[in-house]
Amino acid sequence: MSSSETTPVRQSRPIQGRVAQILNARELVINIGAEAGVTKGMKFAVMSKSPTEIRDPETQEVLDTVDREKVRVRASEVRPKITICRTFLVRTIPGRPGYSGFSGISNLLEGIRLSESVPERKVVDTLRADERDLPPPLSEEESYVKIGDRVIQIIEDEVAPF
Template sequence: MTDAHEHLRIIQIVNDREVAISGGAEAGISGGDTLLIQGRPVDIRDPETNEVLGQVVQTKAVVKAYDVKERFALARTFRSRRVNVGGGGGINSISRMFDPPKWETRTETLRRSPQAGDPLLPDESVVEVGDRVEKFTGSADDVPSSSVWR
């Protein structure tokens, strides 16, 4: 991460897929950039000595910048996957076991629970105002995320 990106943070949660990020074009963010929303660092300790061996940072969500202003940027979730919400032998319901599969494409959200209602309340979001944001240059498919699929 470069010095220009040190200050990138979530400044507002817009909805269940979109956030506003501090530091837009002046911080080097461009439309289409992949951004990692990260949690607080967690100490990794030796269980015998309790010595801190280092820290890890969890990626809470992965978003792409789509509307970049000079001092802030809007970004949204973009990863999707196909899920079977119909039959086809799943273990969810024996009565639907012999129904044909019904595939839907679902986009990753920032919700803790896919059943949460609108609007997105702060305790329902996996990200928080103030969370660190880091520009990512690798493949977005290689980044783990704890976001909820719905």
């Protein structure tokens, strides 16, 4: 490798900032930009204000706390001191065309009208877990993204589906 080539350096600590402005239902502005090391495509988690206590199931001792995220966003426009970010996580579930022959009889038996088509839809992946094992949901007040909420860069790559 020549001296003019560089190897990408992986950050050891995530970049952190705050929500500076909410633009619309999918976009917000954070108070960090290129001067802080943000680049287009970086992902950030908008965090809840209160962490969740993790207790030992046998002793009920508080072992630690875990931050809960409200939403993930990706940097779409980076300026020197701010970054505009957009939501991005979706999963597509294929649709189904309407009636096309005798196969529609099984749909009729299942209570689906023969001529009804089901459009493709996008949903967020979730964990399958017993409701009793989940922490209480964020309160309605705390679930809203607000100016001043913490944002933390997501450094690790997302796992691709199997």
